[in-house]
Amino acid sequence: xxxxxxxxxxxxxxxxxxxxxxxxxxxxxVYSYGFPYKDEPALQLTLIDRTSHYTQQQQLAxxxxxxxxxxxxxxEGIYLHxxxxxxxxxxxxxxxxxxxxxxxxISDCNDALARMYGYDKAEEMRGLxxxxxxxxxxxxxxxxxxxxxxxxxxxxxxxxxxxxxxP
Numbered sequence: 001x002x003x004x005x006x007x008x009x010x011x012x013x014x015x016x017x018x019x020x021x022x023x024x025x026x027x028x029x030v031y032s033y034g035f036p037y038k039d040e041p042a043l044q045l046t047l048i049d050r051t052s053h054y055t056q057q058q059q060l061a062x063x064x065x066x067x068x069x070x071x072x073x074x075x076e077g078i079y080l081h082x083x084x085x086x087x088x089x090x091x092x093x094x095x096x097x098x099x100x101x102x103x104x105x106i107s108d109c110n111d112a113l114a115r116m117y118g119y120d121k122a123e124e125m126r127g128l129x130x131x132x133x134x135x136x137x138x139x140x141x142x143x144x145x146x147x148x149x150x151x152x153x154x155x156x157x158x159x160x161x162x163x164x165x166x167p
Contacts, residue, residue, distance in 0.1 A: 027054040072122075077113030079106055081130070089153065093146050097136055100145060104130040 031046040071078050087099045106125050114122045117133050125133075134141055148155045 026051045077116045079109035079113050082107040101131045
């Protein structure tokens with residue numbers, strides 16, 4: 001009765017429940033709140049249908065897995081560069097290249113890219129800085145990264161030299 005007097009009745013209901021009706025899977029959130037009503041204990045239940053949200057989450061997970069499989073199985077070398085600190089593109093080309101050397105790393109790639117650089121698996125390249133696999137003194141690479149900067153950090157169909165696996 002103390003819970004009722006304070007306006008809180010501790011009822012052990014699950015936060016989410018799953019049930020099946022008419023051969024359709026449904027998902028709902030259930031919230032309960034105990035309170036006194038006309039000097040009697042009362043319980044308010046709120047049921048929120050989350051079926052469409054749950055279905056969308058499942059569809060997104062399937063799409064993400066398909067995308068991951070596509071990248072992983074591609075014969076083209078694909079990678080994602082990330083920067084440990086924001087790199088402005090309004091600096092000079094020389095300063096931009098220095099910032100790339102210090103702050104750029106491979107956060108994800110596929111096995112095809114790893115093989116291009118002399119590694120066996122993508123996992124071996126994740127976390128490597130650009131300076132591990134790019135010769136920033138090579139004029140072709142310098143032009144490549146200048147183009148990378150000028151094109152808003154996105155380059156397609158451009159060449160740069162790939163060194164052999166570093167020692």
